[in-house]
Amino acid sequence: MKCNNDTDGKSCLQICEDSTADDLQPIAEAVHALLGIPITIRSRNKRGIRMERGIVMDRDYTGPILEEVLKTNKITHTVPIDGPYKGKAVVVAPICTSDGNAIGAVGVVDLVAALDILSMFKEYPGIFDEVEESKKRLQ
Numbered sequence: 001m002k003c004n005n006d007t008d009g010k011s012c013l014q015i016c017e018d019s020t021a022d023d024l025q026p027i028a029e030a031v032h033a034l035l036g037i038p039i040t041i042r043s044r045n046k047r048g049i050r051m052e053r054g055i056v057m058d059r060d061y062t063g064p065i066l067e068e069v070l071k072t073n074k075i076t077h078t079v080p081i082d083g084p085y086k087g088k089a090v091v092v093a094p095i096c097t098s099d100g101n102a103i104g105a106v107g108v109v110d111l112v113a114a115l116d117i118l119s120m121f122k123e124y125p126g127i128f129d130e131v132e133e134s135k136k137r138l139q
Contacts, residue, residue, distance in 0.1 A: 015095070017044035017103040021059040024048045024104070028056070035108060038085070040092075042066050043104040050084065057084075065092045069105040077110060077135075085109065 015023055024041045028049045032039045042048030042062050050061040063083045069076050069092045077091045092107035 015043065015104060018046055019043040019048075019104065020046050021049050021061075025056065027106070031106065031108070037111060038109045039106065040066055040108075041095075041104065041106040042070075044070055044102065048104075063107070065090055066105045066107055068092075069094050069107075070102055073100070073102040 013026060015027070020043070024043065028039050028041045028051050031041075032051045032054070038050070038052040040048065040050045040061055040063055047060045047062045048066075049056055050058040050063075063080065063085070065076055065078060065080055065085075073094050073096070075091065075093045077089070079089050080086050089110040090107050091110040092105055094102035095104035095106055096102050
């Protein structure tokens with residue numbers, strides 16, 4: 001989808017492999033508001049944002065898993081061995097163009113991996129099955 005070139009820049013959001021932290025901030029804010037958990041986002045060629053507790057903590061952010069996802073173009077569930085999320089489960093997904101090229105990556109702390117799903121949902125076994133099926137589709 002193309003934006004009208006006559007817009008004032010407030011009615012259209014476009015991102016590309018050269019998007020800056022400023023360009024990506026509306027996406028970071030929306031995802032963070034929806035999930036309420038830490039989020040990181042960057043474009044292929046520019047560093048991006050790390051956001052926690054409603055505050056942009058870093059406007060020049062990259063991380064090892066964001067960079068890995070940009071190289072592999074695959075969703076990654078892992079535990080980083082360094083950086084601000086060292087030792088915490090994260091999930092990072094590529095942001096792709098319609099032809100499948102990764103132009104950015106977005107990541108969140110993976111709360112599902114941190115929870116004991118079996119004990120939490122023992123009364124609702126269908127929910128566990130649904131989560132497991134979703135994880136398989138994403139891999």
